[in-house]
Structures are given as structure tokens and as C-alpha cells.
Amino acid sequence: MKKGRRLALMCIASVGLATLAGAWQTAEASSSYDSLYGYDRTWNAALRLVVVDLSFKVNEKDHDSGYILFDYKSSESGNKATPGSIEIVRASDPTQPVHVIAQLPAMPRYHEQVLLDELARKLRTEYGDPIIIKKQAPVEDAGSPDSGDNY
Numbered sequence: 001m002k003k004g005r006r007l008a009l010m011c012i013a014s015v016g017l018a019t020l021a022g023a024w025q026t027a028e029a030s031s032s033y034d035s036l037y038g039y040d041r042t043w044n045a046a047l048r049l050v051v052v053d054l055s056f057k058v059n060e061k062d063h064d065s066g067y068i069l070f071d072y073k074s075s076e077s078g079n080k081a082t083p084g085s086i087e088i089v090r091a092s093d094p095t096q097p098v099h100v101i102a103q104l105p106a107m108p109r110y111h112e113q114v115l116l117d118e119l120a121r122k123l124r125t126e127y128g129d130p131i132i133i134k135k136q137a138p139v140e141d142a143g144s145p146d147s148g149d150n151y
Helices: 003-028 039-053 109-127
Strands: 031-035 057-062 067-072 082-089 098-103
Touching: 031 109, 039 057, 039 067, 039 082, 039 098, 039 109, 082 109, 098 109
Parallel strands: none
Antiparallel strands: 031 098, 057 067, 067 082, 082 098
């Protein structure tokens, strides 16, 4: 095999591996938080955090789908904005917490955690302690007079 062709194949293989590694890192590169404040309160607090408290530019948002896409700025990135997102996932059971995912792929992971910590602080400050709704155990019927259990 010619030297140039071998080098080209090695480059293609390296790019392929880097792409796979990058896709794996991107999928794993997010932080999450379980909010006991319900979907609407968590959504409202997250949007106010991004727009009002942090003054980030919102590029897209969808309340029903539960995501906010914004330009993230930090002192580490200078004046350069990097893409960021917050996703709020409804629980199938209303007694369960909603799942909040922060993603800042161009930044170190601790930036995502700081963002989620700020959201948790904001929720507690604005709404107080969360009201925990406990699932009630089903009541078993011990047999009523009309149940037909009389012999």
C-alpha cells in the first residue's frame, strides 16, 4: 500500500474514532436535577433564571416540549457566547419529581452543575420548601353488606 494512501486511511479512521468519542462525550456531558416543584413552577423558574437573573439571550423555547435554548456566557469564555440548553421532563406520575437537564457542551461540566444549583436555589427562595405529594395506597374493600358475601 502506498504511503499516502495509508496516511489517508489512518486519518479517516482517526476522524471516525474522534467522532464516535465526541458523540459519546456529548451524550454523557450533561448534568441533571430532580425538581419536586412540579413542571410549571420549574419551567417558570428556569426561564426567569436564564432571561432575568443571568441575562442570557434565549434563542428558542417551548413550554409544552420543555426546553430552553440560550446563549451561555461566562467569565471563562470571555465575551464569546456558547450554546446552552435546559430541558424539563415531566414525570409520568404527578407525585414524582420532574427531571431537569442542563447542557453546556462547550464548557466544563461544573458550569452545568452551577446552573442547576442556581435553579434549585431560585425554586426554594421563590416557592419555599416543596410540597411532597405522597401516593395513597389503594383501599381494600373488606366486604360491604351489599357485596353478596352473605351466605
